[in-house]
Amino acid sequence: xxxxxxxxxxxxxxxxxxxxxxxxxxxxxxxxxxxxxxxxxxxxxxxxxxxxxxxxxxxxxxxxxxxxxxxxxxxxxxxxxxxxxxxxxxxxxxxxxxxxxxxxxxxxxxxxxxxxxxxxxxxxxxxxxxxxxxxxxxxxxxxxxxxxxxxxxxxxxxxxxxxxxxxxxxxxxxxxxxxxxxxxxxxxxxxxxxxxxxxxxxxxxxxxxxxxxxxxxxxxxxxxxxxxxxxxxxxxxxxxxxxxxxxxxxxxxxxxxxxxxxxxxxxxxxxxxxxxxxxxxxxxxxxxxxxxxxxxxxxxxxxxxxxxxxxxxxxxxxxxxxxxxxxxxxxxxxxxxxxxxxxxxxxxxxxxxxxxxxxxxxxxxxxxxxxxxxxxxxxxxxxxxxxxxxxxxxxxxxxxxxxxxxxxxxxxxxxxxxxxxxxxxxxxxxxxxxxxxxxxxxxxxxxxxxxxxxxxxxxxxxxxxxxxxxxxxxxxxxxxxxxxxxxxxxxxxxxxxxxxxxxxxxxxxxxxxxxxxxxxxxxxx
RNA sequence: GCCGCAUUCGUCUAGUGGUCCAGGACAACUGCCUCUCACGCAGUAGAUCGCCGGUUCGACUCCGGCAUGCGGUACCA
Numbered sequence: 001x002x003x004x005x006x007x008x009x010x011x012x013x014x015x016x017x018x019x020x021x022x023x024x025x026x027x028x029x030x031x032x033x034x035x036x037x038x039x040x041x042x043x044x045x046x047x048x049x050x051x052x053x054x055x056x057x058x059x060x061x062x063x064x065x066x067x068x069x070x071x072x073x074x075x076x077x078x079x080x081x082x083x084x085x086x087x088x089x090x091x092x093x094x095x096x097x098x099x100x101x102x103x104x105x106x107x108x109x110x111x112x113x114x115x116x117x118x119x120x121x122x123x124x125x126x127x128x129x130x131x132x133x134x135x136x137x138x139x140x141x142x143x144x145x146x147x148x149x150x151x152x153x154x155x156x157x158x159x160x161x162x163x164x165x166x167x168x169x170x171x172x173x174x175x176x177x178x179x180x181x182x183x184x185x186x187x188x189x190x191x192x193x194x195x196x197x198x199x200x201x202x203x204x205x206x207x208x209x210x211x212x213x214x215x216x217x218x219x220x221x222x223x224x225x226x227x228x229x230x231x232x233x234x235x236x237x238x239x240x241x242x243x244x245x246x247x248x249x250x251x252x253x254x255x256x257x258x259x260x261x262x263x264x265x266x267x268x269x270x271x272x273x274x275x276x277x278x279x280x281x282x283x284x285x286x287x288x289x290x291x292x293x294x295x296x297x298x299x300x301x302x303x304x305x306x307x308x309x310x311x312x313x314x315x316x317x318x319x320x321x322x323x324x325x326x327x328x329x330x331x332x333x334x335x336x337x338x339x340x341x342x343x344x345x346x347x348x349x350x351x352x353x354x355x356x357x358x359x360x361x362x363x364x365x366x367x368x369x370x371x372x373x374x375x376x377x378x379x380x381x382x383x384x385x386x387x388x389x390x391x392x393x394x395x396x397x398x399x400x401x402x403x404x405x406x407x408x409x410x411x412x413x414x415x416x417x418x419x420x421x422x423x424x425x426x427x428x429x430x431x432x433x434x435x436x437x438x439x440x441x442x443x444x445x446x447x448x449x450x451x452x453x454x455x456x457x458x459x460x461x462x463x464x465x466x467x468x469x470x471x472x473x474x475x476x477x478x479x480x481x482x483x484x485x486x487x488x489x490x491x492x493x494x495x496x497x498x499x500x501x502x503x504x505x506x507x508x509x510x511x512x513x514x515x516x517x518x519x520x521x522x523x524x525x
Numbered sequence: 526g527c528c529g530c531a532u533u534c535g536u537c538u539a540g541u542g543g544u545c546c547a548g549g550a551c552a553a554c555u556g557c558c559u560c561u562c563a564c565g566c567a568g569u570a571g572a573u574c575g576c577c578g579g580u581u582c583g584a585c586u587c588c589g590g591c592a593u594g595c596g597g598u599a600c601c602a
Contacts, residue, residue, distance in 0.1 A: 012602045047601055112600060128526065130598070161600050179530070188528055189598095196600040203602050227529055227597040252531080253595070308550090312538060316549050335538075337531050338595065345537065345551045355564095405564045416563085431561085466560085481560030493562040 003217045003244070005037025009063075009070075010207070010221075012044040013055035016280035016289060017062050020222065020254040020263060023306045027251065028220045029068045030307070030329040040214060041073030043084040044207070046200045053283055056084075062277035062291075066299045067322055072214075080214040085206050092201040095209050095239070096162045096194055104238040105194060107150055107160045108141040130190045133168045162195035164204075164231065164238075172230040177218075177249040177331050184230045192231055204228065208235040211246055219246045220331075223338075226250045249331055252310050253338040263341055265289055273343045277302070296409035297346070301353035305346050309339045319352055351408045362400035363393065365410035366417065370396070373414065375421050391421060398503060402495050420504065423512050424490025427520055431492045435482040441521040443480050444487060448513055456506045461498050487516030 009025040032039040060075045072078025099105035122129040142150045170186035194205040236245040256267045278291035292302050313328045367377050376390050384390050399420045454464040470477050482492050501509045
């Protein structure tokens with residue numbers, strides 16, 4: 001019987017959402033949308049000591065920025081709420097009690113300090129302590145204490161936890177959609193705490209109860225959960241919910257770009273790329289971790305890049321819109337091994353997505369940067385009152401159209417287009433040395449004359465300067481044109497020079513060239 | 526230590542027993558374009574498929590061992 005697809009993304013609000021978590025959310029989303037299913041956002045905040053203010057809002061905002069939407073969840077509601085585990089607190093006790101009553105769990109009174117001491121003691125003998133079928137008989141719990149003593153302690157208000165009682169000698173098999181069957185022996189598994197002394201369930205209990213109550217059909221989560229999956233399977237069995245147990249898919253981890261290991265917050269700032277979707281300022285330390293959005297990544301590029309980090313379409317297509325991803329996504333094409341994050345490729349993705357933007361959208365990115373440099377934008381030419389610090393909207397778009405293909409990030413806009421808006425204040429000395437040879441001032445003065453006498457359009461300029469002057473006289477094209485370029489731009493970079501001249505106009509061209517001749521002319525040796 | 530998962534060009538990956546002397550992308554390099562720098566285009570190089578055995582007529586693909594990496598081993602998720 002095929003159930004309706006219901007998946008959940010269940011982060012815990014302990015800080016900013018890690019990019020690996022974003023990918024988990026994305027895969028859940030793609031799977032839900034592809035199957036006409038429901039996408040749920042559930043907040044797993046059972047550890048009250050790790051609560052971080054703002055983290056939940058951050059999660060919602062980040063996923064919303066990326067276009068990963070939810071049908072049910074803390075922020076949108078739904079019929080299976082509440083969607084925050086702290087709000088579901090009263091619900092869990094009865095399930096712990098049920099397990100206790102059925103012999104699947106037991107009370108344990110060992111204090112954290114006692115457990116800690118035990119671990120240290122064993123460690124000194126080079127052994128490790130695990131609360132399991134071998135050790136539970138020598139601990140303080142309802143398995144070893146007389147029933148009336150257990151009752152007395154509970155009534156007295158002693159702290160206790162509820163632990164799962166793993167059956168002995170049992171092979172537990174978890175079927176994973178990505179890895180196939182994974183089998184573990186119950187004798188090696190520890191009796192996990194299900195219910196804490198503070199009255200909250202642990203992740204393990206809450207997760208199973210909630211997934212069951214919310215009728216979750218598929219659990220798509222990180223590989224770090226694989227070792228505890230047998231516990232989860234056993235819990236479904238213990239509750240008698242095995243026939244509606246969700247399918248599991250454990251995603252490979254995202255690794256740091258160099259060396260080995262999980263991608264961590266530190267790597268990002270050390271290697272100069274974001275590990276988080278949005279900027280995050282730690283409320284405790286005030287430390288800022290940078291995000292993709294603020295770095296100028298486009299949401300589509302981030303989604304596309306993440307989708308392909310651990311999954312492939314089986315074809316050679318690399319650029320996917322969200323709709324295309326939804327169509328192409330397939331759990332069986334998720335890879336099994338961890339993926340190293342590649343900064344260069346993420347830049348390439350962003351470049352591709354930037355190129356899909358219109359000139360107008362580029363202009364919208366550039367205009368604030370112009371303002372930062374004292375240049376304001378007006379709608380029409382007749383509104384221009386100060387040519388030095390004002391440009392028209394149309395001019396900005398024209399510049400963007402010409403320069404967009406060399407842009408990877410919006411932040412590069414000003415530095416790669418500034419010479420369209422400001423005359424050079426200095427001339428690159430290396431370029432001058434290479435191009436501005438003796439006699440160049442004479443050539444520039446000649447070009448000044450030509451500019452003055454010729455019709456100001458691209459073809460006429462080309463004929464007058466390139467054909468009739470440089471080529472006809474067999475002058476060095478590279479030297480003259482590059483010197484001309486240095487005079488106008490300050491260095492030997494940029495678009496087709498005559499197009500540039502046409503863009504900034506005759507007056508500005510003449511002004512820049514005159515000034516260059518005056519300034520540089522003296523440098524001739 | 527114990528348990529689990531993984532292992533194909535520098536990186537992401539294709540590959541589900543013969544069609545693979547292993548394909549694509551990013552990066553690198555070369556060339557074209559060109560007054561320059563980019564973009565773009567074309568091409569080159571780069572992987573004894575972690576190692577050793579086994580199964581098979583045939584293995585990157587199946588099995589076993591080893592090595593390495595990663596994950597887990599909390600009253601954290």
